[in-house]
Amino acid sequence: MAVESEKQTSLHCLYHWARHTPDSVYLTQPFPDGRVEDITWGQAADQVSRMVSHLNSLGLPERSNIAILGKNSAHWILSDLAIWAAGHVSVPLYPTLNGDTAAYVLEHSEAQLLFLGKLDGTADGWNDIKGHIPEDLPIISLPLSPRDDTPKWMDIMAQCEPGEPRLPDPDDLATIVYTSGSTGRPKGVMHSFRTMIAAADGLQQLFSVGSDERMLSYLPLAHVAERAAVETQSLYYGFHLYFANSLDTFQEDLQRARPTLFFSVPRLWMKFYLGVNAKLPPKKQRLLFNIPILKGVVKKKVLRQLGLDHCRAALTGAAPLSAEIIGWYRSLGLELLEVYGMSENFGYSHANRPGQAKVGTVGMANPGVEHRLGDGGEIEVKSPGQMLGYYKNEEKTREDVTDDGFLKTGDMGEIDSDGCLRITGRVKDLFKTSKGKYVVPVPIENRFNHPKAEVVCVAGANQPQPCLMVLLSDEARAELETGGSRGELEQELAHELDAVNALCEGHEKLAFVVVVKEPWTMENGMLTxxxxxxxxxxxxxxxxxxxxxxxxxxKVVWES
Incomplete structure (x- = not known):
């Protein structure tokens, strides 16, 4: 893979576009008061260069680690770029962290400064985090920050002249990404500018990305998936990036962006699907979709209302999405493509190609990627996006990377005759029933596809049989609260249980379905x-x- 010389790193890319298309809009940021701000490439580079002057004046140690905490915003990306332009390393923190974990990341990374961005304490961890920020840690507040007692980005812009950016070497350490951590303390994954830009270059070969694309940034920029698919690509290809204001305005924000490329995670694809079903029930969909003169009109209307009618390629990743749901989107005319990657390879591993998708797999290895199956069917990957290692944890690096340079992913899989990879579960997710039989939960979860079930979890370690816990969709819970028939839903869930069990081996058959009472969220620690x-x-x-x-x-149990 050959990265263009003028675009060796994400920072090189910023100044490349500022030179060649200074007046083109790069970032579009909505605000709670309804205002929308456009920032051109020229303005973005100017703001980054002014922040360089300020950072240089602080006398920070060379190659300092500088943290960024906040929801996605235009200035989250500008602060990331400014950190690099001043010769430092960025350390993103998830805005939904609890205070203890945020304190751990700040301490472990030895952060010298914190850029504090968009937070309000309602759908994020700010109320807990704010009491865990060290009192002696310098803070710069970005627009929409919850603090007004620190130096502010816009004031610094007015006070400082542009400084000369330090363009990095591609092999310099660029960022330390702390894993979202489904278990234990998060690990600091170190990426160079080269491993980051490799993802953008490789994705170009798969999706023919150009400067006329539009994307909406709303998944956490602290995660490599959004950083690779959205931030790095927008910088490399010079396209227009939009942001979402809030969950309440998400549909409006999506309509504003009308993305041509769209990346989401299974939970949100499921939410979109359930939302359509609530307005247009599956039985009515099947009827309308079978009327030749109407089906095209109805499908286009559904995509238009989702804000995805201009989308030429849509990606799903980070967790499995059932083949049935992928098939439903594809039947609408949206080419939903499952991709696969990890924090440790900057999300650059496997993808289904446009026009060549194999539903039920995560596709073939990306350009420049090698894959194989190790002990117990564990997937091992060698990628141009592979990390430099774990920060301050050489022992874990040696444990997770083989002597010949393959990353042990912790996922189990199968590679078919076409070279397509199917994920069959996590190595650590296997559990034994009291009968001593192993159960692999993910394939069973993927078979359970009731239109009112938002997310499911197979459990039952040391029990006679596994069982399935079901979180109903917001719409389904609201329907029950306003007098909807519990008995009818119970029958439907029991029928789906029978259908799933018909495909399971004896020791895998689900004893029952539990409808859980409380939602699973990032805030209560149930979701990453x-x-x-x-x-x-x-x-x-x-x-x-x-x-x-x-x-x-x-067959169906209701949590009391």
Missing amino acids: PTMKIKRNVIENYYNQKMDEWFRQKA
């Missing part, structure tokens, strides 16, 4: 910041109720 279930947290939370549920001997 990329909306994957934290299986161990969920299992521990419900473990004490298992015996009672088994005693009920019912």
Whole structure:
């Protein structure tokens, strides 16, 4: 793969576009008061250069680690670029972290400064985090920051002249990304500018990305998936990047962007699907989709209302999405493509190609990527995006990377005759029933596709049989609260249970379905910041109720 000389790093890319297309809009930021701000490439480079002057004046040690905490915003990306332009290393923190974990990341990374961005304490961890920020840690507040007692980005812009950026060497350390951590303390994954830009160059070969694309940034920029698919690509290809204001305005923000490329995670694809079903029930969909004169019109209307009618390629990753749901989107005319990657390879590993998708797999190895199966069917990958190692943890680096340079992913899989990879589960997710039989939960979870089930989790370690916990969609819960028929839903869930069990081996058959009472969220620790279930947290939370549920001997159990 050959990265263009003028675009060796993300920072080189910023100044490349500022020279060649200074008046083109790069970033579009909506604000809570309804105002929308456009920032051109020229303005972006100017702001970054002014912040360089300020950072240089602080006398920070060379190659300092500088943290960024906040939801996605235009200035999150500008602060990332400014850190690099001043010769430092960026350390993103998830805005949904609890205070203890945020304190750990700040201490472990030895952060010398914090850029504090968009937070409000409602759908993020700010109320807990704010009491864990060291009092002696310098803070610069970005627009939409919850603090007004620190130096502010816009004031610095007015006070400082542009400084000369330090363009980095591609092999310099660029960022330390702390894993979202479904178990234990997060690990600091070190990436160079080269490993980051490799993802953008490789994705070009798959999706023919150009400068006329539009994307919406709303998944956490602290995660490599958004950093690779959105930040790095927008910088490399020079396209227009939009941001979302809030969950309440998400549909409006999506309509504003009308993205041509769209990346999301299974939980949100499921939410979109359930939202359409709530307005246009599946039975009515099947009827309309089978009328030749109407089906095209109806499908286009559905995509238009989702804000995805201009989308030529849509990606899903970070966790499995059932083949049935992928097939539903593809039937609408949206080419939804499953991709696969990890923090440790900057998300650059496998992808389904446009026009060549193999539903049920994560596609073939990306250009420049090698893959193989190791002990126990564990997927091992060698990627141009592969990390430099774990920060201050050489022992873990040696444990996770083989002597010949392959990353042990912790995922189990199968590679078919076409070279397509199918993920079959996590090595650590396997559990034994009391009969001594191993259960692999992910394939079973993927088979359960009731239109009112938002997310599911197979559990049952040391029990006679596994069971399935179901979180109903917001719409389904609201329907029940306003007098909807519990009996009818119970029958439907029991029928889906039978259908799933018909495809399971004897020891895998689900004893029952539990409809859980409380939502699983990032805030209560049940989900990672990329909306994957934290299986161990969920299992521990419900473990004490298992015996009672088994005693009920019912197909569908309602958590009391």
